[in-house]
Amino acid sequence: MRNCHRHLCIGATLCFGAVQSTAFEMKDALLFSWDPVTIKPQLAITHTFNDNLFYREKARQVSDLVTTLSPGVAILIGKRSDDYLTLRYTLNDYIYVDRTDLNTMEHSLELESKIDGNWLSLHGMDRLQFLSSPTGTDIKALDVQAGDTPVFIQEANIKRMSLYDNYTLTYKTGEKSQIYVSGLLSITDYEKDVRLLDFMTFVGTGGFGWIASQKSLLFGEAYYGVTTTSANLPAPDYPGVTFVGGALGIRGKFTTKFGGVVRAGYETRKFDNGQSIPGSPVASVGITYDYSSKTSSSLNFVRRQDLSVYSGQQAYTANVVSLQASQKIGTAGKWRASAGGTLGMYDYDQSGLNQKVSYEVASANFTLAYQPQLWLTAALSYDLSSVIGGEGGITKYDVNRISLRVAVGY
Secondary structure, eight states, X not given: OHHHHHHHHHHHHHHHHHHHOOSSXXXXXXXXXXXXXXXXXXXXXXXXXXXOTTOOOGGGOOOEEEEEEEEEEEEEEEOTTSSEEEEEEEEEEEEESSOGGGOEEEEEEEEEEEEEOSSEEEEEEEEEEEEEEOOTTOOEEEOTTOTTSOOEXXXXXXXXXXXXXXXXXXXXXXXXXXXXXXXXXXXXXEOTTSSOOEEEEEEEEEEXXXXXXXXXXXXXXXXXXXXXXXXXXSOOOOOOEEEEEEEEEEEEESSSSEEEEEEEEEEEEEETTSOEEEEEEEEEEEEEEEOSSSEEEEEEEEEEEEEOSSOTTOEEEEEEEEEEEEEEESSSOOEEEEEEEEEEEEEEOOTTSSOOOEEEEEEEEEEEEEEEETTEEEEEEEEEEEEEEEESSOOOOEEEEEEEEEEEOO
16 A cells, blocks of 8 residues: 555555646647657556456456556657657556556557658558456466466466568559558467467458548458467367458548448458368458537457467457547547447357357447646546456456546657
8 A cells, every 4th residue: 555655645646736737838748859850759558446356256256456557658759740760668657456466567669661762662560568467357366276276376467479460562553553462460478377379370361452532442362371379287288270251341531421341251260180160251341430520439350360368279259340439529629538338259169179159249439538738638537347248258347447547748
């Protein structure tokens, strides 16, 4: 508790000092620029009440108040309207009031780049995260190698490393036509002695685009990918998965109010041991609608195939739809309210395991934000996540979170 109070006082002092400072412009402390380099230090403090830390059924819920200190920095080289390179680092320091054994830090590093030429352009995104938190309904198993003693399990943070790299090279073949190739690498590496699986996925894509209007692009693509898995508990080797697919779509601004991306295709998968997985349609839709300068909404839908994090021989199909709306309040536009919800349906293939698994997850959220200055934002939010149905030993639960966040920085 003493450690918690110390961190709260430090964070409150920093934010109060930033808000009350009048001796100089805030951009002098929060924005440093030496053409073509811009540096933006940032700080956020979030207090969150979580009534179900470990995603348990109601009788076994554990609640706590968590304070998160999030210092960071964003570095921009160049201009976003031209060629640029951005580097962003964020540290999240989690401090629990009761469950001090869960106190931990997470690190996130993001790199984004864009180089545009007359005929050739390159866009890249890299993200490296070192995470530590309770993960779903999973529990951490210790001393699993000690065969002469019982396996000890505890509710604890699960450490993991996440790496994501995605680069796209585009070549203009004409005034309205282009071709492109892209490579994607995604890695999730959990700590040892947990029953979650490590994943590594590589996807190579080739496609073409045709400018349908000044602000929209028709495209078609084909891709080939490989996913390998490995266990963090003693287990036999799992076969890898290869997948092939193709899709057609359109992205850009369709009208003065509508925009986004619509993509639909088909994908087939196969295990390296010869075991086949039924092919399935895949799709992604992300549509935004700007009703007015103060009111906007978005609709998103994703249908995809993937592998279970618990069994490397079980694939699943996910259908996830979400709706979000945002409204600026008042003539000055300093207040903003947003609300939305998500429904996800997950259906696991029975091959590889003699058990049918399916479940539905629903979530809802609401946020009221106040931004008196460009560099200062305060927000009060509530979100609910629930497993509302399922079969195959699925745990049903509700998680309620109430958060108060203050962020300083451009």
